[in-house]
Amino acid sequence: MPIDLRTRLGHVELPNPVLTASGCAGSGRELAQYFDVAKIGAVVTKSVMLAPRAGRPTPRMAETPSGMLNSIGLQGPGIDAFLQRDLPWLLSRGARAVVSIAGGTVGEFAELADRLSDASGVTAVEVNISCPNVEHRGQVFACDPDASAEVIEAVRGRLRYDVPVFAKLSPDVTDIVTIARACVEAGADGLSLINTLLGMAIDTVTMRPVLAGVTGGLSGPAIRPVAVRCIWQVREALPDVPIIGMGGIRTGRDALEFILAGAAMVSIGTTIFHDPSACVRILRELEEELASRGVERLTDIIGLAHEPHPAPGRRLSRSSL
Ligand code: DHB
Secondary structure, eight states, X not given: OOXXXXXXXXXXXXXXXXXXXXXXXXXXXXXXXXXXXXXXXXXXXXXXXXXXXXOOOSOOEEEETTEEEEOOOOOBOOHHHIIIIIHHHHHHTTOOEEEEEOOSSHHHHHHHHHHHTTOSOEEEEEEEOOOTTSSOGGGOGGGSHHHHHHHHHHHHHHOSSOOOEEEEOOSOSSOXXXXXXXXXXXXXXXXXXXXXXXXXXXXXXXXXXXXXXSEEEEESGGGHHHHHHHHHHHHHHOTTSOEEEOSSOOSHHHHHHHHHHTOSEEEEOGGGGTOTTHHHHHHHHHHXXXXXXXXXXXXXXXXXXXXXXXOTTOSOOOTTO
């Protein structure tokens, strides 16, 4: 019997839980030469802003121990080109598109939601309220519950159809549950956990910052335990809210860890840069991990790690397993 990998992105069902992570797969086109983009749960597109943006000067990326720093500066084509070119391409391939949006003001987010309402075929909207690279460094929405809620409320209010809205949160906060709760109360259907951590590296030869943008977002396996902790805490507080988990997932076993912590879906990011077909590999590996544990349905094990430890001799505690 094949394993039932279906999972829910709000009120929308996905055939499987493996997604790309925003920013790591553009709009999916580059990945199509490696695998059929319709085969994964969804393609999460690079955060799009209202206007086209050239991004920051180079260097924009740096390797760190088990991780990567980047400061791209939200380079992108802007919403018009995205809607005319990128979204139709994804849909023509039969892929499900989760569109990530980013803005510098609440009004910009609202305008993006309005523009997205003109397009059909958007599976969900991921609201990037935690980008550490926007110009006004003091205005990281995701660091403040009121600012986060304002953005989500504005997006929800301007979307003219009932598409799931996911808020992507930053781990760089004292209490991520407070932010998560504010977003859900403001109308988010789900949460994406986690965005990059703000980091920095200095070149000891030039004795200057490595990145032209000085600081950058840290991603990759180095941040995986932070992501698992955030997902755990939010799942504990808001058990009914669907979570897309991301942060350093490299294998099917890593994906399983996120699902056990409470993620209903996982996004694959940094690993794509050295293994462009990672999403389909991880999907296959996850299926193997589930099969070897006798799991028949993915939904049976979402958040399972929160349940009391099973008695000796019983590996899993849910009666359905
Ligand atoms: C950008 C970089 C990130 O690490 C992130 O989380 C969001 C945006 C960027 O510079 O484009």
